[in-house]
Each structure stands twice: as C-alpha cells, then as structure tokens.
Amino acid sequence: MKLYNLKNHSEQVNFETAIKLGLGQQQGLFFPVKIPIITPFELSDILKMDFITRSTEILSKFIDNEISKKKIYEYVKKAFSFQKPLKVSINKNISCFELFHGPTLAFKDFGARFMAQMIFSLKKENENFTILTATSGDTGAAVAHAFYKMKNIRVVILYPKGKISFLQEQLFCTLGQNITTISINGSFDDCQNLVKKAFDDKKLKKLIGLNSANSINISRLLAQICYYFEAFSLISEEQQKNLVIAVPCGNFGNLTAGLLAKSIGLPIKSFIACTNANDTVPRFLKNRQWKPKKTISTLSNAMDISQPNNWPRIEELFRRNNWNLNDLRFGSVSDKITKETIKELFKLGYTSEPHAAIAYRLLNDQLKEDEYGLFLGTAHPSKFKDTVENILKNSITLPNEIKCRIDLPLLSHNINPDFNQLKEFLLNK
Template structure:
C-alpha cells in the first residue's frame, strides 16, 4: 500500500512507514495512492461473511502486499476480540448502530486495538516507540488499554483538564506502567497543537521514536471502515437501497472511514456530518468559508473540536472520486436541543448519551420519507453518567468495565499548553 502526504505529495511511503510515523512532513496526513473498489458480485459475498473474516478481506484490499491475509486475519482477530456492534431499532425508519461494546465502551476501541496490532506486526526486536496522542474523551482510554503493558512502547496521552467526563478520565488515567497521562490547562485543540509541534521536531522524533495514535494514524482509520460493512450486512435489502448514516463528528475520522467504505463500493446513499456548537465544518459547507472559532465546551465533549484534522482527507476523497461536496448533509446541535433529544429517545425506550443524541436529532430532522436511517452510538451512556442522570432524572448503573476503574486514584501530571514543558516530559520521564 502506497500513501502520499496531503501537504507534500512528493512524500510517498508504504503502510508500515505510515503506521510508524503517524504524520508526514509539515504535519501532513497520509492518504492512499490507490482507492480500491469491490465489485458488486464480490461485495455480496463479503457481506455474508462473519465480522472477522469480512474485516480481514476489507483491510487486505489496502495492505495485502505488506501483510499476508493469513497473518492479517490473526491480528484482526486479536484486535476485534470483543462483542460485535449491535443494531438497535428506535422506530421503523431509524436504528442506532452501537459501536461501544469493546473494552473501553467506545467506538475508538476498533481503531486503537488494530493500530496496536499493526505496531506489533511491524516492530523489530528491541525497537521502541513513544505513542503521543491527544484525546477529547474516548480516544485516550481506547489507546491506553490497547497498548497497556506492551513491551518497548510508552504511551503519553494529553487531554484538556476538566473538559472530559470523570468516568472517561478514570478509564485511562489510573493505569500507570507504560501509560502516562497529562492534563493540559486548555482545550483539546491546544492538546492537538502540542502533538503536532512534537512531530515537527525532527530530533525529538528520532530520539524517542515518536508516533501518534490519533485518528491521524492511517491504521486507525482503515480499521473503522470495517464496522460500516457490518452495519450494512445487518440491514434488509429494502433498507440497504435508501441508507442514510448520521455520524457524530469531532476530529472527523469516523466520517472519513464511512466515506472510504462508500468509496470501496458500499452503496450508502448519504451521510450526515453531525456536530455540536463547534460547527466549523457545517459553516464551511454552508458558506464555503473555513473559519475555525474558539472551541466551546459542551455536554458532548468528544466533539469539542474546532479544527478537525481529518477534514483534509475528506476533501481529498471528494476531489479524487469527483463527488460533489455540496451533497454531503450536515448540521449542528446546541446543548439544549441535545438534552431534549436524549429525553425524546428515552421516551422511545432508548437511553442515549449526548453524542449519539446529536446524530439522532439531525437524522430525524433530515430523513426523507423513502429513506432508512442509522445513527452511530459512539459511547456507552454510562460514560456520561452525571450528565445523562441530570437530564433524565434517572440513575444509570455502571457496567463492570467502568466500576473496575472508578475508585482508583488518578495518576495524571498537569502542565500549561507549553511545548517546552511537554518536550522536557517526553525526554526525561
């Protein structure tokens, strides 16, 4: 698999190098040179496969020249060794596709665990890495648990202090060992800037073997394509013909993966890019002006991102496929409407957290009479226990996965968004 740097097209690397580097020169994201297409006859066979076998087939379309299908299957099986996504019907026209049945109860488990397996597959004996990543909520836990205890890999996770849920914080800031966490006095965008600055420091990169596990890493992105095929496989023939998928968007990796699934040949009619008050993309799609504003804190904190990294990949995909960007549906939802949407879903016998509720709201509002809609459930509602309980005035019990970590002490460091302070930490700890 060959990939090119979106900021410097002359920089071309293979999949192994892209996985290990994370970012290219000038902080550029890697994008596939070739965009494979699955013909309809093969697609129908793939959709009948079990999740692991199908995922191996899909991923092999991109990387089979670097990893044999047999070896890839073993790594996919280890990466996705948890309960499959689940489709829950809300009404006759709308279903939720729950992606939060992994070890950290969030969709990020798919990408983080596959990336860990790819690092393992490509690692040479005694080769060491420092994984540096920023999280607005669920990425931190997924990455921490995916790499926890792995030999020669140190993970450092930055997150905005006081701007993720308590339970999200407990899941990845209590592990210790090779997992180091730093709360930053600022926003997620501040955290992301620090990560990018670290990648710009060539000497630092070489000294500590720097890599990133954000959705900027191509391995995470490819893994997420797989569950869109799983969603499609669970639908009736009639539903498949008119499918619209609403995606809660923060860094836009999840939507990028969905669009890559469509590029592969999955006949999804339309996507809805769903944001909260941090609506840089909806405003851009509405008026053509890229105007990121100061990040606003909301109850859907994983989407509190005003400069989404993966948007450049989406624009490139639309350009390459000659798709019309104006046909991408979009919308943003305020906290007040998010709360009302959580209540509305509860009246329909479904307990949702804020991110999925935003996707439900925009799907409900934009779905046409002849369409069928899926909205993505990206995290278990108990991860936002305090918020959901206040809205519904109902107690939510914690699943065992969260109870286990809830009473442990936090092991985080704290710094201002100062790159020199972060650099000291990276070199000394």
C-alpha cells in the same frame, strides 16, 4: 500499499512507514494512492462473511501484499476480540448502530486496538516507541488499553483538564505501567497542537521513537471502515437501497472511514456530518469559508474540536471521486436541543448519551420518507452518567469496565499548553 502526503504529493511511503511516522512532512496526512474497488458481485459475498473474516478481506484489499492475509486475520482477531456492533431499532425507519461494546465502551476500540497490533508487529525486538496522542474523551482510554503492558512501547496521552467526564478520566488515567497521562490547562485543540509540534521536532522524534495514535494514523482509519460493512449487513435489502448514516463528528475520522467505505463500493446513499456548537465544518459547507472559532465546552465533549484534523482527507476523497461537497448533509445541535433529544429518545425506550443524541436529532430532522437511517452510538451512556442522569432523572447502572476503576487514584501529571514543558517531560520522564 502506497500512500502519499496530502501536503506534499511527492512524499510517498508504504503502509509500514505510514504507521510508524503517523504524519508526513509539514504535518501532512497520509492518503492511499490507490483506493480498491469492491464490485457488487464481490460485495454480495463479503456481506455474508462473519465480522472478522469480512474485516480481514476489506483490510487486505488496502494493505495488499505488504502483509499476508493470514497475518491480517490474526491481527484483526486479536484487535476485535470483543462483542461486535449491535443494531437497535428506535422506530420503523431509524436504528442506532452501537459501536461501544469494546473494553473501553467506545467506538475508538476498533481503530486503537488494530493500530496497536500493527505497531507491535512491525516493531523490531529491542526498538522503543513513544506513542503520543491527544484525546477529547474516548481516544485516550481506547489507546491506553490497547497498548497497556506492551513491551518497549510508552504511551503518553494529553487531554484537556476538566473537559472530559470523570468516568472517562478514570478509565485511562488510573492504569500506570507504560501508560502516562497528562492533563493540559487548555482545550483539545491545544492538546492536538502540542502533538503536532512534537512531530515537527525531528530531533525529539528520533530520540524517543515518536508515533501518533490519533485518527491521523492510517491504520486506525482503515480499521474503522470495517464496521460500516457490518452495519450494512445487518439491515434488509430494501433498507440498503436508501441508507443514510448520521455520524457524530469531532476530529472527523469516523466520517472519513464511512466515506472510504462508500468509495470502495459500499452503496451508502448519504452521510450526515453531525456537530455540536463547535461547528467549523457545517459553517464551511454553508459558505465555503474555513473559519474555526475558539473551541467551547459542551455536553458532547468528544466533539469539542474546532480544527478537525481529518477534514483534508474528506476533501481529497470528494476530489478523487468527483463527488460534490453539496451532497454531504450536515448540521449542528445546541446543548439545549441535545438535552431535549436525550429525553425524546428515552420516551422511545432508548437511553442515549449526548453524542449519539446529536446524530439522532439531525438524522430524524433530515431523513426523507423513502430513506432508512442509522445513527452511530459512539460511547456507552454510562461514560456520561452524571449528565444523562441529571437530564433523565433516572439512574444508570455502571458496566464492570468502569465500575472496577471508579475508586482508583488518578495518576495524571499536569502542564500548561507549552511545547517546551511537554518536550522536557518527554525527554526526562
């Protein structure tokens, strides 16, 4: 599999190198030179496969001969070793596609666990890696649990202090061992900028064997393509004809994966890019001016990102496919409307958390009469227990994945959004 750097097309690498580097020169994202095509005939066969076999087939089309299909199957089986996604009907035309049945109760488990398998399999016997990543809520837990206790791999996770939920924090800041967590006195964008600066420091990168686990890493992105095919396989042929998928967007990796699924032959009619008040992309799609504002805290904290890293990949996909950006549906939802929507869904018999509620709101508002809609459930409502309970005046039962960690002490360090502080920490801790 060949990939090129979006900021410097002459920099081309194979899949293994792209995984290890994370980012290319000038912090450029890697993108496939060749996007495979699945014909309608092949698609019919692929949709009949079980989730693991189908995922192996899709991933092997990208990775090609670099890793054998047999090995990909082994990695996928280990990575996706939890309950597969569920489709839950809300009404006649809308369902939630729940992606939060993994070990950290978030959709991030798919990409993080596949990436962990890839990195560990590519690592030489005594080679040491430092995985540095930033999280706005769910990535941290997924990455931490995916790499937990892996030999010679240190994981360092940055997160904005006081801006993720208590239960999100408990899930990954209580592990210890090879997992180090640092709360940053700032926003997620500050955390992400620190990660970028670390990757720009060639000496540091070499000294600690630096790698990234954000959705900028191509292995995570490819893994996420797989569940879009699962979603498609769970709906009727009639519903497949006019399928619209609403995606809660933070760093825009999830939407990128969906658009890649469409690119290779999954006939999804349309996507809705759903954001909260941090609406850089909706405003850009309206007036074609990229003007990020200061990130503000909302109920849907995993989407509190003003400078989404994956957006250049989406623009590249539209350019490569000769698609029109005007065809991408979009919208943003305030906290007030998010609360009202959580209540509305509860009356319909469904308990939602803020991120999925935003996707449902925009899907419900924009869905046409002849269309069928799926909105992605990206996190279990229990991860936002206090928020949801306050809105619904109804208690939520905690799953065992969270319950077993709730009373454990936090092991996090704390620093300012200062690169020199982070660099010193990475070299000396």
